[in-house]
Amino acid sequence: MSLRPSIFANFQRPLYLWNLMIRDSTNNGLFTETLKIYSFMQHSCVHGNTFTYPLLFKSCTNLLSIPHGTMLHGHVLRLGFQADTFIQTSLVDMYSKFSIIESARKVFDEMPQRSVVSWNTVISAYSRVCLMDKAMSLLKEMLLVGFEPSASTFVSILSGYSSDLNSFVFLWQGVSIHCCVVKLGFVCFEVSLANSLMGMYVQFGKMDEARKVFDFLDEKSIVSWTTIMGGYMKVGCFIEAFKLFNQMQRQSIDIDFVVLLNLISGCVQLGKFFLASSVHSLVLKCGCGEADSIQNLLIAMYANCGNLTFARRIFDAIVGKSVLSWTSMIAGYTRSGHPSEALNLFRRMVRTKTRPNGATLAIVLSACADLGSLNTRQDIEEYVFENGFESDQQVQTSLIHMYSKCGSIKKAREVFDRVKDKDLTIWTSMINSYAIHGMGDEAISLFEKMTTSERLKPDAIVYTSLLLACSHSGLIEDGLKYFKSMQTDFGITPTIEHYTCLVDLLGRVGHLDLALDTIQAMPLELQTRAWGSLLSACRIHDNVKLGELAAVKLLELSPGSSGSYVLMANLYTSVGKFNEANTMRNLIDGKRMVKECGWSQVKVSG
Template identity: 30%
Template sequence: MGPIHPNGPQALAGAIELAVSSSSLLLGRAAHAQIVKALYPLPLPSFLSNHLINMYSKLDLPGPASLVLSLDPCPSVVSFTALISGAAQNYHPLLALRIFPLLLRSSSRPNDFTLPSVLKAAASIPCAVAGIQLHAFSLKSGLLSDVFVISAALDMYHKTGLSSHACLLFDEMPHKNIVSWNAVMTNALIAGRPDAAIAAFIRLRVSGEEPNEVSFCAFLNACAAAEYFRLGSQLHSFILRFGFDPNLSVGNALVDFYGKCSCVLAARQVFDEMLLKNDVSWCSIIVAHAQNAEEEVAFNLYIEARREGFVPTDFMISSVLTTCSILSGLDLGRSLHAVAVRSCIEGSIFVGSALVDMYGKCGSIEDAKQVFDDMPDRNSVTWNAMISGYAAQGNAAMALSVFDEMTRGGEVMPNYVTLVCVMSACAREGRLKEGMELFETMEERFGIKPRMEHYACAVDLLGRAGKEEKAYEIIKKMAMKPSVSVWGALLNACRIHRKAELGRIAAEELFKIDPLDSGNHVLLSNIYASAGRWEESIEVRKDMNDVGIKKEPGCSWIAWKDEIHVFQAKDAIHEKIGDIRATLADLRRRMIAAGYTPDTRFALYELEEEEKESELHQHSEKLAVAFGLICIPAGIPIRISKNLRVCGDCHQAMKFISGIEGREIILRDNVRFHRFKDYKCSCRDYW
């Protein structure tokens, strides 16, 4: 073999570093092969061995990295640290913890670069015992005085749940730098303690330490979590004074903060003034509009982001999918599903969960189940979305089946939302036994104490089953003050079973909590009307007028050819209103011939019977279904959304129309889905 050029090894080391910076395994292996070829049969110099170990570790190839280390006759602390650091960064904490004892047995000793990496590994398992031992070793070896070592120990204690140890360690730090302050704030946020994060920021300022972008973002995230609008706004002024407003991360945090505090105008102003935007910026503003009932604006912003050249990310697509869920935009959702497939992000757990949720909320439960079954990984959001989709359809059997599969799998534990979804499904199908058994054993089986939502579901379960008095007893024994949802469930049960006196009690409690909610007044009026107590029904309506409460107008909408057609009762302005009325008149004749009888119980007392029937015949959902029959080709389901609960007469009429026309009609009201087909509804009239 000829002599090696003196600059050869250094040049090859440079090639290895380039492979690391460009994440190119091909280049790295080529450099390794060239090194072996040039030096054989001589052993690798230590500095080249260190470079190779670092490269393989950073590129998440711990096997080759360990092999190179084993071939080094005198491995240095740099070699061990490179392998430990790579293992910790690439989520192989157990490997990092196994390598550390090998380092201790060698002639080398850990340094201030080794310990932060191994402490990070202990934090990510999380393993408090290993972390405590590493802390003790750091103290004995005199390395705990290093700010990076102590900051890593601090982070480890937070992530392993030993907050008291973290506080003691932090208080004992001789010099607290910005890294340690940021660790305290971010870990407080992760633990769900926004007030602690805010207090840490204030202490940071009192200590004289200058905050950086991480500090500002942590503070804004804490204010967003706790909805401290005034405090976050004050920090915005502070950020402007410090000159951090052009910072991309801080700008994104401000958009997120204002959005979560329901101040969309401020969020939009910050967004529009940002000199630089990334996909996080667009996601933040999309979510800000979507969370504040501006779903159409949110969707248009997504279109604008695409025009600006931003490639769809999993967070962006999952954010926009939530707007489709709220808008019941099934076609829009399917388009986004196609975008996710083309962008190769449909396998993301965030996108998959959002797709399950979107299809479930848009009434396409079969598509939701298909996405759910195809997902490689699932989290609690995924399982909850699937169960919730079945609950909205009133399919308790499938909801319970998915819940049973979730609990038997053991990979994802149910949370309080899961139990709300299951109980809600049981309530909507009359599964009193299963629902109440879950309510009574949830703390024992899953360690979850009943929350307000669970009590509301329990009241709904009992009320729908005709056990209103027992539901009322549960309310009276609640440890917390009953909310609108609890009293509302009881009031609805009284509507179903025409219990006027108990309904009056529930309504009066609701009037105390929210005196201006028209829905509760209307519900009480209808309860009196169904019981034939017309004077009291009219009195409730009169009281509404006297205090200026107006009933929310019922409206229904249906999508056709990229346009949303909205109808209100007795609509006279739609371009096809003539055809719609003619279709309804024809349907009415055929329905009556098939045995349909108008349900006029809730129509106004002053009207004659014929006028009552005419009023019912012009409800918004009937106008919408007539439009669907005119425009939507046969074989395609007619999908209608309504802002209020569907009335009894419209529910009965939809069953007849589905049979007469041979069409599937999917109606989503403000409570659930109704799927009408062959004179039947999926709810089996239990709603």
């Protein structure tokens, strides 16, 4: 109900009636009306009390009105409420939610008396902006002055641990909080606290510790289940997540929207059609099949399973297609190796009222790169510039990739040079462009500029591009140097991509024994692709003996792949061992394996 001035014609009313009106409007979400009531109350020369001002501060917070908040703070000071713990705590909360942490802390420090809620509020303020060292310092101070933390204290702190704080120091802090929680006996009966503990461990990828907390809980909430399932999905343990879901069903726990999102996300990663169709049936049974976020994930799920027909059926059934729906389907075609279909769908999209965003254009540019058509490339490039997307970093990154894949490294560098605030992704894209063009020196020069002049910290992805550049250019000393420095200088653990680049580099220049030593030093689960690189190098350098060893290892680790037999047959052919080569080819037929055909594109009459 809109409050009119006539309602306040009789200003001479007691404070408790004004407070009731302020409470009702605030509880009903009419925060602007709350401030109007207070204004009329001021005109009647009635001053607020302990009950009035916390509600007013809450209204200011919801309206994000800093001017009104500071004005009310002045009123509180004039009226002498500095010693009122309730009002001062509300002030701390208001300033913290405005992200004015200095003011929140100043009010807190000047409070003559504090409650546990006061401490929790300022701790929560620091946690909200991820200043975890200050939050922990306050927790220690709270314990020293004799206040016993509540479950809410620890929930506030644990909420501050995000994936951006993925370091040993912060993990140690989280573990110390867990110890304190156990010592105070909270975790036995506080489900929300246990959920926060699990969430903290999930952020750090420590699923064994998260699972211990989960298993310790006698009564689990739906948040408990979704937190642990989401954690397993995050670290790639999809089978364990689906086992938990089966356990949920056996215990007749209601399935909510988040559970379904987790299940579909797992199917997107696994790419198993039978499992995907089962989850889709469950979605329909739960009546969530028409939710926009669910439909877009279903499109991605089926596309990742290689079933573009089902993905397209879902897309076509969506009545009011959002930009995310179009982008999901275009991405499905692009990532499944159907760039022409992706571009046709994009052309259809631009004829509708739905406008593409930066993510859509980035995917379309990736499709152009895969297609390699200069005419199509020019059409999409014109659309990018005509519609003001040339400054979008996603689009800029994809433009660099597209130009390099279409053979125009000069145009790729022009786009790179135009970017004002280059992030790591932009640098990586340009370094990778030099790598695939065999321009190792240029890639190294750009990497050195990135790490020295720009002082950007490299990640595992940019090192993959750098090692690829060294490999394609035969820069063995540089490759070995960077492979070592990524571990010693930046603490990056080598992945299969790094090992494969290194083995490929050593193999190309004929250091086959060193390449073999590198593979044998690798974890067993990472060796398959590296043995393939070594076998290819053996064919180049006609080393049959080492090639046979590599082939045996490949067949042990990947017995169903025809590529190993083909590489070995080519090696035998190169040294004149035609009988052995025929034996390899016959094995492909005997094992009913299919050799993938090579293909190329030729542009004829447009």
